[in-house]
Amino acid sequence: xxxxxxxxxxxxxxxxxxxxxxxxxxxxxxxxxxxxxxxxxxxxxxxxxxxxxxxxxxxxxxxxxxxxxxxxxxxxxxxxxxxxxxxxxxxxxxxxxxxxxxxxxxxxxxxxxxxxxxxxxxxxxxxxxxxxxxxxxxxxxxxxxxxxxxxxxxxxxxxxxxxxxxxxxxxxxxxxxxxxxxxxxx
Amino acid sequence: xxxxxxxxxxxxxxxxxxxxxxxxxxxxxxxxxxxxxxxxxxxxxxxxxxxxxxxxxxxxxxxxxxxxxxxxxxxxxxxxxxxxxxxxxxxxxxxxxxxxxxxxxxxxxxxxxxxxxxxxxxxxxxxxxxxxxxxxxxxxxxxxxxxxxxxxxxxxxxxxxxxxxxxxxxxxxxxxxxxxxxxxxx
Numbered sequence: 001x002x003x004x005x006x007x008x009x010x011x012x013x014x015x016x017x018x019x020x021x022x023x024x025x026x027x028x029x030x031x032x033x034x035x036x037x038x039x040x041x042x043x044x045x046x047x048x049x050x051x052x053x054x055x056x057x058x059x060x061x062x063x064x065x066x067x068x069x070x071x072x073x074x075x076x077x078x079x080x081x082x083x084x085x086x087x088x089x090x091x092x093x094x095x096x097x098x099x100x101x102x103x104x105x106x107x108x109x110x111x112x113x114x115x116x117x118x119x120x121x122x123x124x125x126x127x128x129x130x131x132x133x134x135x136x137x138x139x140x141x142x143x144x145x146x147x148x149x150x151x152x153x154x155x156x157x158x159x160x161x162x163x164x165x166x167x168x169x170x171x172x173x174x175x176x177x178x179x180x181x182x183x184x185x186x
Numbered sequence: 187x188x189x190x191x192x193x194x195x196x197x198x199x200x201x202x203x204x205x206x207x208x209x210x211x212x213x214x215x216x217x218x219x220x221x222x223x224x225x226x227x228x229x230x231x232x233x234x235x236x237x238x239x240x241x242x243x244x245x246x247x248x249x250x251x252x253x254x255x256x257x258x259x260x261x262x263x264x265x266x267x268x269x270x271x272x273x274x275x276x277x278x279x280x281x282x283x284x285x286x287x288x289x290x291x292x293x294x295x296x297x298x299x300x301x302x303x304x305x306x307x308x309x310x311x312x313x314x315x316x317x318x319x320x321x322x323x324x325x326x327x328x329x330x331x332x333x334x335x336x337x338x339x340x341x342x343x344x345x346x347x348x349x350x351x352x353x354x355x356x357x358x359x360x361x362x363x364x365x366x367x368x369x370x371x372x
Contacts (some may be wrong), residue, residue: 078255097283101312105357106364126287142372152372162370169367173292177359178292181352184303186328186338 001133002094004033004048004058005117005123006082008072009109012145014079016120018128019095020135021051034139035083040149042066046141050093051178058093063143070145098130099123113142113152118166125167138163187319188218188280190234191309192246192303194258194270196295198331199232199248202306204280204314206321220325226335227251232327236279244279249329256331285309285318299328299338304352307342311353324349331341 004017017033026168036046045063062072072084074091086109092100102122111119117140117159127134137160142152156163190203203219222232231249248258248270258270260277270277272295278286288308297305303326313320328338342349 026328093284097281097316098287100316101284101287102360104316105360112369114369114371118364118367121370122364130283130286130290154372162368166367170363173359173363173366174288174291177356177363178304178308180359181304182348183298183300184307184348185300186340 001131002033003049003092003096003099003124003127003131003134004050004060004094005092005096005099005103005120006046006048006062006068006072006084006091007090007107007120008062009089009111009113009116010145011111012069012113012147013064013072013143014113014116014120015046015048015060015062015139015141015143016124017048017139018124018134019137019139020133022133025132028135030135030137032139034141036141036150036153038148038150042148044148044150045142046143046150048093060091060093064145064148066148067146070143095127095131095134098127099125102126113144117142121163121166122170125163125170187317188219188237188245189278189282189299189310189313189317189320190236190280191276191278191282191283191285191289191306192232192248192258192270193276193293193297193306194248194256194295195275195297195299196331197297198299198333199233199250199256199258199329200299200302200306201232201246201248201325201327201329202310202347203325204310204320205323205325206319208319211318214321215324216321218325220327222327222336223341224334224336227238230329230334230336232329232336234279234294239251246277246279250331250333250334253332281313281317281320283312284313287311299330303328307349307352308356311349311356 021031022028048060064070137157195370207216207217229251250256323343
């Protein structure tokens with residue numbers, strides 16, 4: 001399986017995908033699912049593809065062409081598509097359910113790219129803990145609006161300092177939040 | 187669809203199920219999925235059943251008989267089953283993915299029943315926000331070990347004061363936790 005997510009912000013686009021592909025639990029390998037193309041100063045496109053072994057071949061395509069606004073699309077198996085908007089700024093493919101609640105609650109189109117990366121990585125963290133078919137490392141691409149270039153691409157593995165810190169802080173914050181709430185009484 | 191979860195603690199058992207059944211989005215109704223039987227002082231059984239329209243008919247059955255320990259089982263379509271243990275204290279049926287991360291992180295068998303209700307309701311809150319096929323009210327049954335009686339059954343609806351407070355506090359705590367973390371920098 002796969003987990004991949006992209007977000008369309010006023011400041012640009014963020015793309016992230018895991019890298020696990022599996023054909024059975026004893027046949028697991030690593031596979032790049034984030035791809036991009038650019039003609040610097042003219043256009044940038046990024047594509048998130050699912051695991052080649054998945055049943056669904058939906059993918060996410062986004063980018064910017066010239067002085068048009070950046071756009072982001074989810075293209076379904078059948079060839080039809082939806083486009084991200086301010087109302088629904090993010091799109092997901094693959095094992096999207098574990099990591100959807102945190103995105104539903106917090107993502108909004110005015111965020112900075114560095115802020116949305118927090119949410120994307122927390123969304124991955126929830127998914128990675130609960131589903132073995134999604135695996136590190138995570139490929140990340142941040143596109144800053146109107147740069148018409150790809151300058152921020154990064155592969156985040158288990159030992160990434162920022163990811164580990166984020167994951168630990170989050171676990172701690174959730175436990176503290178749960179503990180601070182009143183217990184249920186009849 | 188359905189979302190239902192049960193937890194086996196040292197102090198007893200907790201069961202919860204939503205009440206939505208749908209055969210298409212324009213054919214939605216309410217349906218009890220939590221059932222129980224007792225012979226007071228002798229035995230108690232509770233059963234969580236899926237939406238009658240679901241493809242899977244897995245169910246969750248738990249209870250206590252005489253002076254044996256309380257036990258909790260997930261019974262699959264095919265008739266085979268698994269039993270909850272201290273390592274895996276909770277079992278879920280239906281739309282289980284949205285609400286799994288919070289359970290995976292925090293549930294442990296030493297919890298009090300009133301504590302685990304917080305987690306169960308937060309797990310429902312995540313699911314209800316992200317999936318329309320799961321709907322309020324939520325049926326809740328708390329079984330205290332060795333009572334051999336059912337004394338704590340409750341239906342929780344949208345206006346339930348405890349649920350609303352929990353849901354609001356949680357939303358606020360998540361937003362504060364996200365805000366407190368460092369932004370991503372390359």
